[in-house]
Amino acid sequence: MLSRLFRKPSPNTDVPLPPRKLVRAVGGGDFAAIGEEFFPYFTDLARLQPHESVLDIGCGCGRMAVPLTLHLNASGSYDGFDIQTPGIRWCRKNVTPRYPNFRFQVADVYNKKYNPKGQHQPGEYRFPYDDDSFDFVFLTSVFTHMLRADMEHYVDEIVRVMRPTGRCLITCFLLNDESRALIKDDKSTLTFDYVVEHTAVHRTSVPEAAVAFDEMAMIEVLEDRDLTIDKPIRYGSWCGREDYLSYQDILLARPTRA
Numbered sequence: 001m002l003s004r005l006f007r008k009p010s011p012n013t014d015v016p017l018p019p020r021k022l023v024r025a026v027g028g029g030d031f032a033a034i035g036e037e038f039f040p041y042f043t044d045l046a047r048l049q050p051h052e053s054v055l056d057i058g059c060g061c062g063r064m065a066v067p068l069t070l071h072l073n074a075s076g077s078y079d080g081f082d083i084q085t086p087g088i089r090w091c092r093k094n095v096t097p098r099y100p101n102f103r104f105q106v107a108d109v110y111n112k113k114y115n116p117k118g119q120h121q122p123g124e125y126r127f128p129y130d131d132d133s134f135d136f137v138f139l140t141s142v143f144t145h146m147l148r149a150d151m152e153h154y155v156d157e158i159v160r161v162m163r164p165t166g167r168c169l170i171t172c173f174l175l176n177d178e179s180r181a182l183i184k185d186d187k188s189t190l191t192f193d194y195v196v197e198h199t200a201v202h203r204t205s206v207p208e209a210a211v212a213f214d215e216m217a218m219i220e221v222l223e224d225r226d227l228t229i230d231k232p233i234r235y236g237s238w239c240g241r242e243d244y245l246s247y248q249d250i251l252l253a254r255p256t257r258a
């Protein structure tokens with residue numbers, strides 16, 4: 001497991017842990033440990049600097065935000081949005097008062113799993129930020145819950161709000177020869193046997209529960225929008241792979257013109 005090679009942040013004991021119900025709403029697990037695992041992917045892989053502006057798409061209840069509170073300085077900023085209100089409310093109450101440059105907002109966007117009463121379609125949602133606003137944009141386990149056309153629209157929005165010198169880190173499930181072979185050999189807990197709206201899904205009743213994209217198709221979506229993917233792609237353990245960095249696959253992309 002390669003993540004051991006990265007340095008961990010010091011824990012921020014000023015921010016309490018969210019209630020278990022909120023942590024369960026973003027998939028459960030060890031809230032602090034997962035945030036600490038990702039911190040060096042942001043700072044070492046994506047070279048996030050303390051003065052930079054960050055956008056966390058689908059920020060949940062602040063699992064990635066909390067470790068960043070000790071990294072970003074007063075010139076830096078963090079914005080997060082999510083379609084679930086309780087996590088955002090918790091972050092506004094527990095993070096923003098201590099770190100006013102950390103802002104959180106709700107997007108009332110539909111998702112069958114996370115916000116079935118959402119008013120706006122993800123494929124039409126305009127992020128509430130100006131063009132060229134962010135140095136670093138990330139989505140941890142969000143494209144694993146979005147259908148293909150909606151994901152493509154979010155990439156359009158990312159390109160709009162990211163600066164030409166920006167970087168974007170995406171975690172996802174990528175189907176390629178290796179992951180498909182492992183799925184076929186029964187090594188993977190997720191099998192993505194069904195196709196809904198041009199998207200490989202693990203189950204059809206709630207397609208957004210777990211979504212995968214063909215690797216070449218994902219690369220095409222990014223390259224069509226003038227994003228270049230840093231190599232190597234950091235593949236994950238989700239499909240039973242023995243050599244991995246994290247659980248999900250990690251892509252780091254940046255505007256080609258940079």
Ligand SMILES: C[S@@+](CC[C@H](N)C(=O)[O-])C[C@H]1O[C@@H](n2cnc3c(N)ncnc32)[C@H](O)[C@@H]1O
Pocket residue numbers: 025026027057058059060061062063064081082083084107109110111114122139140141142145146
């Ligand atoms: C598995 S959780 C991950 C949360 C957070 N990124 C983290 O790593 O702690 C998936 C998150 O994506 C959010 N989400 C799903 N669809 C979304 C959308 N269209 N826009 C923004 N967030 C979305 C969900 O509400 C949920 O909080």
